[in-house]
Amino acid sequence: MTAPTDAPASAASAPAVSGPAGSSPTAPGAPRRVREQALPRRRNTRALAVGIAVAAAGAAGCLLVVSGAGHKTGVVVLTHDIPFGTRLGGSDLAVTKVALDPAVHSMPAAELSTALGQRTTGALHGGSLLTDQDISVGVQVPAGKALVGLSLGSGQIPRQDLASGAPLSLVIVPDSSTVAAGADSPNATSSPSDGSGAAVSGGGAAGTGTAGQVQKVITGTLESLGETDQDGRIPVDVLVASTDSPDLAAAAAAQRVVVVALPVQ
Numbered sequence: 464m465t466a467p468t469d470a471p472a473s474a475a476s477a478p479a480v481s482g483p484a485g486s487s488p489t490a491p492g493a494p495r496r497v498r499e500q501a502l503p504r505r506r507n508t509r510a511l512a513v514g515i516a517v518a519a520a521g522a523a524g525c526l527l528v529v530s531g532a533g534h535k536t537g538v539v540v541l542t543h544d545i546p547f548g549t550r551l552g553g554s555d556l557a558v559t560k561v562a563l564d565p566a567v568h569s570m571p572a573a574e575l576s577t578a579l580g581q582r583t584t585g586a587l588h589g590g591s592l593l594t595d596q597d598i599s600v601g602v603q604v605p606a607g608k609a610l611v612g613l614s615l616g617s618g619q620i621p622r623q624d625l626a627s628g629a630p631l632s633l634v635i636v637p638d639s640s641t642v643a644a645g646a647d648s649p650n651a652t653s654s655p656s657d658g659s660g661a662a663v664s665g666g667g668a669a670g671t672g673t674a675g676q677v678q679k680v681i682t683g684t685l686e687s688l689g690e691t692d693q694d695g696r697i698p699v700d701v702l703v704a705s706t707d708s709p710d711l712a713a714a715a716a717a718q719r720v721v722v723v724a725l726p727v728q
Contacts, residue, residue: 464708482565487666496605516686535560535561535562536560536561536562536563536569536571537559537572537591538558538559538560538563538570538571538592539557539558539569539571539575540556540558541556541557541589541591541593542557542589543555544563544587545586545628546626546627547583547584547628547702548582548627548628548687549627550582551580551582551583551598552579552580556578556579556593556634569593570592570593570594578593578598581598581599582600582601584597584598586628600696605702607705608702608704609702609703609704609705609707610686610701610702611634611708611712611715612699612703612715613700613722614696614698614721615696615697616632616695616718617695619721619722620721620722621695621723621724623688624688627685627686627687628684628685629687629723629727630682630683630724630726631682631684631701631722632680632681632683632723633680633681633682633683633711633721633722633723634679634680634716634722635678635679635710635719636676636677636678636719636721637676637678637719638717677713679710679714681704682704683702683703683707683711684702684703685699685701686700686702
């Protein structure tokens with residue numbers, strides 16, 4: 464009796480070939496699939512550098528804006544409106560801190576003391592910044608104007624204190640001796656009134672006229688008002704049109720000027 468022999472293993476019983484972990488078994492003789500791997504991307508270093516530079520510049524700009532907005536400088540400002548030619552005092556000026564553009568002119572707070580006692584070169588408005596161009600040691604007379612000094616006695620100027628820059632009417636009256644002579648003249652006639660209660664002449668030279676006449680009225684601005692001197696006279700500086708200055712000076716020398724204060728506009 465012949466012993467049975469083992470039959471050769473069939474192809475069906477051949478073990479399967481395993482692929483990489485996690486993949487399906489691959490049959491013998493079938494092509495093996497290669498696992499695809501993503502290739503590393505090439506970075507655009509130039510674009511990256513540009514982006515970093517732009518971000519850095521933006522951050523620096525923001526820093527400058529913030530730091531600039533927070534930086535304030537002490538400057539001198541005006542506390543109220545001040546007319547031309549006013550001598551500045553402590554109550555006229557103050558110090559404040561503001562963020563300023565370098566192109567804006569101003570006076571540093573440390574220089575406030577240098578402005579005291581100086582005169583304004585123009586009409587200044589309260590709250591505005593004071594600059595070196597706004598002040599001067601002496602009054603700078605504007606073009607077309609003249610500064611005339613008067614010495615006035617009792618009855619020639621109101622007793623109330625007048626502020627620098629106050630509008631005035633400077634009334635030139637006839638000489639008293641001429642008025643007395645004119646009153647005795649048979650040809651003396653009255654002149655029509657201008658509606659203010661005073662008669663106005665038709666122009667005439669200084670030193671002529673009759674009682675009650677006003678030879679000329681000159682509009683001016685008060686520059687300064689001094690203290691009464693030992694003779695009881697008050698020094699007054701007025702700013703008038705240059706064309707009126709000769710008549711005003713001549714009348715002032717003869718004590719024929721009366722000051723009338725006008726309402727402030």
